[in-house]
Amino acid sequence: MTAHTAPAFKASDYKSDIKPVWCPGCGDYHVLLSVTRALAELGRRPEDVACISGIGCSSRIPAYVNCYGFHGVHGRSLPIGTGLKVARPDLTVLVAGGDGDGFSIGGNHFQHACRRNIDITYIVMDNRVYGMTKGQPSPTTEPDWDSALSPGGTGLSPFHPLVIALASGANFVARTFSGDPNRTTEVLVEAIKHPGFSFVQILSPCVTFRPDERGWKDVVHTAAVEETDDPARAARRIMTDDGFNIGILYRGNRAPYKLTGREATSDTDQLGEMFAI
Amino acid sequence: MHGNANGLLLSGNHAVAHGVRLARPDVIPVYPITPQTPILEKITELQAEGQIAAELLTPESEHSAMSACISASLTGARVFTATSSQGLLLMHELLHYASGARASIVMCNVNRTPAAPWGFWPDQLDSLAQRDTGWIQLYSETPQESLDSVIQAFRVAETARIPVMISHDAFYVSHAVEPVDVPSQSLVDEFLPAFRSDIRLDTEIGRSFGAPNDQANWNRSRRELDASMQTVNDLVIDAGRDWGALTGRSYGPLEFYRTEDAEVVIVTMGSMCGTVRDAVDEMRDKGVAVGMLKVRLFRPLPVAALREALAGVPCALVLDRNYSPGTGGVLHQELKSALYGLAGAPRLHGLLTGVGGVNVAPGRIEQLVSEFSGKEPVVGPVWVE
Ligand SMILES: Cc1ncc(C[n+]2csc(CCOP(=O)(O)OP(=O)(O)O)c2C)c(N)n1
Ligand code: SF4
Numbered sequence: 001m002t003a004h005t006a007p008a009f010k011a012s013d014y015k016s017d018i019k020p021v022w023c024p025g026c027g028d029y030h031v032l033l034s035v036t037r038a039l040a041e042l043g044r045r046p047e048d049v050a051c052i053s054g055i056g057c058s059s060r061i062p063a064y065v066n067c068y069g070f071h072g073v074h075g076r077s078l079p080i081g082t083g084l085k086v087a088r089p090d091l092t093v094l095v096a097g098g099d100g101d102g103f104s105i106g107g108n109h110f111q112h113a114c115r116r117n118i119d120i121t122y123i124v125m126d127n128r129v130y131g132m133t134k135g136q137p138s139p140t141t142e143p144d145w146d147s148a149l150s151p152g153g154t155g156l157s158p159f160h161p162l163v164i165a166l167a168s169g170a171n172f173v174a175r176t177f178s179g180d181p182n183r184t185t186e187v188l189v190e191a192i193k194h195p196g197f198s199f200v201q202i203l204s205p206c207v208t209f210r211p212d213e214r215g216w217k218d219v220v221h222t223a224a225v226e227e228t229d230d231p232a233r234a235a236r237r238i239m240t241d242d243g244f245n246i247g248i249l250y251r252g253n254r255a256p257y258k259l260t261g262r263e264a265t266s267d268t269d270q271l272g273e274m275f276a277i
Numbered sequence: 278m279h280g281n282a283n284g285l286l287l288s289g290n291h292a293v294a295h296g297v298r299l300a301r302p303d304v305i306p307v308y309p310i311t312p313q314t315p316i317l318e319k320i321t322e323l324q325a326e327g328q329i330a331a332e333l334l335t336p337e338s339e340h341s342a343m344s345a346c347i348s349a350s351l352t353g354a355r356v357f358t359a360t361s362s363q364g365l366l367l368m369h370e371l372l373h374y375a376s377g378a379r380a381s382i383v384m385c386n387v388n389r390t391p392a393a394p395w396g397f398w399p400d401q402l403d404s405l406a407q408r409d410t411g412w413i414q415l416y417s418e419t420p421q422e423s424l425d426s427v428i429q430a431f432r433v434a435e436t437a438r439i440p441v442m443i444s445h446d447a448f449y450v451s452h453a454v455e456p457v458d459v460p461s462q463s464l465v466d467e468f469l470p471a472f473r474s475d476i477r478l479d480t481e482i483g484r485s486f487g488a489p490n491d492q493a494n495w496n497r498s499r500r501e502l503d504a505s506m507q508t509v510n511d512l513v514i515d516a517g518r519d520w521g522a523l524t525g526r527s528y529g530p531l532e533f534y535r536t537e538d539a540e541v542v543i544v545t546m547g548s549m550c551g552t553v554r555d556a557v558d559e560m561r562d563k564g565v566a567v568g569m570l571k572v573r574l575f576r577p578l579p580v581a582a583l584r585e586a587l588a589g590v591p592c593a594l595v596l597d598r599n600y601s602p603g604t605g606g607v608l609h610q611e612l613k614s615a616l617y618g619l620a621g622a623p624r625l626h627g628l629l630t631g632v633g634g635v636n637v638a639p640g641r642i643e644q645l646v647s648e649f650s651g652k653e654p655v656v657g658p659v660w661v662e
Binding site: 055071073074075104105107130132133134136137139148149150151152154 | 308309310311314317318321322325335337338363392395
């Protein structure tokens with residue numbers, strides 16, 4: 001390999017020097033690894049990337065990625081990400097968080113972000129529990145998950161985030177497993193490259209409040225069928241799979257939200273002029 | 278320990294959960310948030326053990342929790358919820374609605390710093406910022422007081438038909454463990470009968486709630502709320518006195534601690550009162566004529582009682598564990614307006630003390646008394662860390 005073909009960035013270039021405070025063994029460590037690898041592979045400069053989150057253990061991720069970061073309020077990461085993207089369309093916008101943040105308190109924003117189909121990538125680290133507040137069931141929790149905080153189980157039907165994303169108009173839908181960082185990196189690269197709203201559900205175990213999720217590594221499996229651009233077919237497959245089907249499940253052709261209005265630039269000289277006081 | 282009470286070591290949050298158990302609510306919608314979550318955890322446990330019969334609902338946000346509280350309450354059900362900081366701020370829209378709709382909800386708010394920046398520290402800005410929402414507000418100093426106040430609050434809320442918020446400070450009260458007398462169910466039943474609301478779903482009454490009103494009716498609804506608010510001070514006095522007769526622990530809108538002949542009175546709320554008590558004792562031992570006025574009922578503010586208590590006192594220091602940007606401490610502002618035009622009003626110092634949960638030791642309070650009591654007050658905010 002000659003010098004000029006060497007990759008411009010390494011994954012470590014996207015790691016901030018803040019040490020994560022996640023529990024040892026938390027799945028989110030591998031999500032962080034995969035995000036940094038994907039950005040390196042895409043060769044985006046750190047200053048061309050922004051990572052936005054809500055609140056939760058998973059939502060701590062912007063602090064750990066070396067790029068622009070914004071740790072918002074609980075459930076509002078997508079509206080914040082949308083505002084950022086319309087103001088600076090040149091930035092690669094990653095919105096990240098947990099299943100509680102994205103599907104409970106932020107559930108309505110999830111649907112509208114899919115519908116708007118703006119060019120951002122939404123990563124949900126799904127551990128089927130509220131980790132940060134110490135173990136309450138979330139919208140993706142199994143109805144019979146018996147715990148001190150849901151004695152006898154919630155009895156509530158879990159959310160199908162991927163199907164909801166499809167029904168609401170997301171342009172790219174995938175499911176991965178944090179314990180498979182190679183695969184997760186590949187999927188994230190495709191998600192970020194694909195125009196419009198990309199939704200990636202990453203099964204990411206909470207080893208502290210859901211120790212049973214350590215067993216996910218034995219049950220995840222590659223999607224048996226090829227990805228499709230037909231949302232109805234994709235939805236049928238997802239509704240009938242076991243929830244551990246890994247891969248890109250839908251890659252659509254909807255035109256992304258067209259940004260009108262102000263010209264954006266990432267040229268630092270121009271930006272300097274724009275913001276000169 | 279009094280009567281047939283049961284002594285337990287409880288944190289403030291667990292004391293609240295026991296107060297809720299004893300009040301026999303029907304519906305409890307709660308969304309978790311630090312440092313309120315132990316209230317939800319304990320209620321969940323008590324419900325699983327069959328000690329709480331209420332329907333425990335875990336909605337998708339605090340906005341939804343408060344929405345559910347309002348409708349449940351208007352059917353005639355007894356309703357409790359709990360939250361903190363961001364959760365309370367998210368409820369703001371519905372807080373106005375709840376009082377306007379005259380829903381007798383009782384809520385515990387654990388006082389915590391609002392974002393940004395993120396923090397989990399004791400600071401009363403979250404609830405003080407709700408002072409115009411039409412909720413009765415009580416501030417609690419200890420786990421025991423939190424338990425006792427929850428039960429009294431139902432009686433006040435259901436009589437006045439105004440929702441009540443009890444706030445206690447994050448960690449200093451919510452997580453601090455103290456011996457707490459937990460009264461018996463029969464004692465509480467005697468104090469707090471079942472809720473018989475005249476606002477309820479009843480075919481005889483046939484009501485719809487929340488319809489748009491013309492200006493005159495809207496105006497009338499505010500006047501009615503105001504008339505009921507005027508009754509709250511007495512209701513709080515009655516509830517605190519009756520509770521005292523049953524348990525030996527009396528409460529009122531204000532509490533006076535060693536204020537007799539005091540040259541300096543320290544006015545504050547919440548857990549800071551415990552620190553001030555120690556400081557007052559130490560200063561009294563040294564011959565300093567100092568006392569404390571604890572504000573327990575913040576909304577409606579007991580203006581007449583405050584004016585009576587402070588007339589003729591040479592100096593008062595208001596310690597605010599909150600900061601309202603552009604003005605200063607909220608309690609200080611409230612005191613200034615309460616004492617306006619009072620003959621013999623004290624020199625009133627507003628001190629921003631412990632904002633963001635910064636620790637304030639009794640020794641620091643002694644220093645503040647000697648530093649400020651001889652001075653003329655300044656107009657702007659005074660930061661004292
Ligand atoms: C308005 C508001 N309500 C509640 C909270 C408390 N809270 C913080 S994180 C969280 C849930 C987190 O769960 P999830 O999004 O699944 O993330 P995880 O911690 O599992 O990664 C809650 C309820 C908050 N910060 N703000
Ligand atoms: S509590 Fe769960 S989600 Fe949070 S850091 Fe620990 S393992 Fe991860």
